[in-house]
Amino acid sequence: MNQAIRTPLLPVGVVDPADKAVALKGAAKGFGGRILFEGLDLTIRRGEFVALLGASGSGKTTLLRILLGLDTLDAGEGEVATPRAAVFQEPRLVPSQPVWRNVLMGVPRRARQRRQALDALAEVGLADHADAWPVTLSGGEAQRVALARALVLEPTLLLLDEPFAALDALTRLKMQDLVRRLCARHHPGTLLVTHDVDEAVRLADRVLVLRDRRLTLDATVGEARDGTTPAGARMRARLYAELGVDPLGLEAAGASGSAP
Numbered sequence: 001m002n003q004a005i006r007t008p009l010l011p012v013g014v015v016d017p018a019d020k021a022v023a024l025k026g027a028a029k030g031f032g033g034r035i036l037f038e039g040l041d042l043t044i045r046r047g048e049f050v051a052l053l054g055a056s057g058s059g060k061t062t063l064l065r066i067l068l069g070l071d072t073l074d075a076g077e078g079e080v081a082t083p084r085a086a087v088f089q090e091p092r093l094v095p096s097q098p099v100w101r102n103v104l105m106g107v108p109r110r111a112r113q114r115r116q117a118l119d120a121l122a123e124v125g126l127a128d129h130a131d132a133w134p135v136t137l138s139g140g141e142a143q144r145v146a147l148a149r150a151l152v153l154e155p156t157l158l159l160l161d162e163p164f165a166a167l168d169a170l171t172r173l174k175m176q177d178l179v180r181r182l183c184a185r186h187h188p189g190t191l192l193v194t195h196d197v198d199e200a201v202r203l204a205d206r207v208l209v210l211r212d213r214r215l216t217l218d219a220t221v222g223e224a225r226d227g228t229t230p231a232g233a234r235m236r237a238r239l240y241a242e243l244g245v246d247p248l249g250l251e252a253a254g255a256s257g258s259a260p
């Protein structure tokens, strides 16, 4: 069932962590004869927030798993800096452990100190939930614990796989704001996998599109972050076009409008 490991995991901790968090060259990966991507070059600098968009099944999560060391490349080379940490769509907390112990899950056992967990929980606004049990948390709170668990490692590379997708719209906006602020404070290199064009432009310094086995777009956000400006509207339209999506249904409306 498992794909045979054909190449070793990416070497970690090799790139200069003061500079780059990820450096990939000519990366390729496929499953069962289907190539997901090939010839892919990707650099993420320390402190840079990069969002990755792409159709369902294009290989976004696979690329993230490779950077996390959970899967291997078929071809190409690269390096990732350590420490790495990840937040996924679901919080993945251990239900039998109180919140503060969950926060320290990635810390080597002998180095675990309650103080570190309390500091990380304070950063995500959950200082008063340290002794709570995961089952008592809301979805948004549980996801903030997952974020604290990642940040307590002081990652050079932070990997976010649709971490806001399961949250309600208001909680999602608050959580996006929190992630943006914490990334600015801790400045890891960050890769956010998302389906949400607005989210990508709101959070990222650069937005990539994975399509037809390649990164077909690598756009700097800059002043396009604000969706109410012409630059913001243009960037969103460009990304939707790259993804082959018509967000306003204009084509369909045009078609019905011309019908008798």
Ligand SMILES: Nc1ncnc2c1ncn2[C@@H]1O[C@H](COP(=O)(O)OP(=O)(O)OP(=O)(O)O)[C@@H](O)[C@H]1O
Pocket (backbone or CB within 6 Å): 003, 031, 032, 036, 054, 055, 056, 057, 058, 059, 060, 061, 062, 063
């Ligand atoms: N371990 C595996 N073995 C076989 N096929 C796999 C494996 N992991 C992923 N795939 C396949 O690779 C393709 C890409 O999966 P991946 O999860 O990377 O896509 P994605 O772009 O993240 O999709 P989504 O946006 O829907 O999450 C899918 O067709 C998936 O079924």
